[in-house]
Amino acid sequence: MKKRGFGAGWYNGYGGKPEPGETIIQTAIREFNQESGSLTWPDALEKIAEIKFTFIDNPDWDQCVHVYKVLCHEGEPEETEEMTSEKFKFSEIPWDRMWPADRHWIPMVLKG
Numbered sequence: 001m002k003k004r005g006f007g008a009g010w011y012n013g014y015g016g017k018p019e020p021g022e023t024i025i026q027t028a029i030r031e032f033n034q035e036s037g038s039l040t041w042p043d044a045l046e047k048i049a050e051i052k053f054t055f056i057d058n059p060d061w062d063q064c065v066h067v068y069k070v071l072c073h074e075g076e077p078e079e080t081e082e083m084t085s086e087k088f089k090f091s092e093i094p095w096d097r098m099w100p101a102d103r104h105w106i107p108m109v110l111k112g
Contacts, residue, residue, distance in 0.1 A: 001083065001084040001086065001097075002026040002082070002083055003081070003083060003084065004081075004082060004096070005055070005082070006018045006061075006095050007099070008100055010097060010100055011086075011094055011097050011098045012083075012098070012099070013067075014031050014032045014034075014083065015027075015031050015032075015034055015035075015044060015065070016031045022072060024066050025042055025045065025065070025068075028045060028066065029041065029042065030101045031075070032070060034080065034082065035082045035083045036073070036077040036078070036079055036080065036083070036085065037075065037077060037078040037079070037085070038071040038074060038075040038076065038077050038078075038081050039071045039073060039074040039075060040070050040072070040074070044070060044071050044072045044073065045068040045069070045070060045071065046068060047066065047067070047068050048067050048068065048069050049065075049066075049067040049109065050062050050064055050065070050066055050067070051064070051067060051101075051105060052065075053065060053101065058061070067109065068100055090107075090110060093106070
């Protein structure tokens with residue numbers, strides 16, 4: 001559950017925007033490490049999608065999201081200042097507490 005910033009109040013994946021001079025993979029690693037309280041590294045990530053989100057009522061929110069699967073990490077995800085950490089069975093995913101588009105693309109990711 002995102003606790004602050006863009007997407008606050010919604011269940012969401014770890015992520016954020018690149019800092020100056022940072023690559024997308026560096027951003028993914030930094031955001032995962034900061035928001036999960038665990039550690040991962042470049043060869044532990046597998047890029048699985050690039051999704052373009054369009055917000056008709058708020059074009060300033062339009063973005064291209066790079067989606068990575070974390071193949072391994074050190075430590076168990078825990079609550080941080082940015083996010084809570086919860087696990088759900090596929091059949092119990094709280095779609096009504098997530099961005100509406102998530103119900104379209106997340107099942108494809110989880111099913112491989």
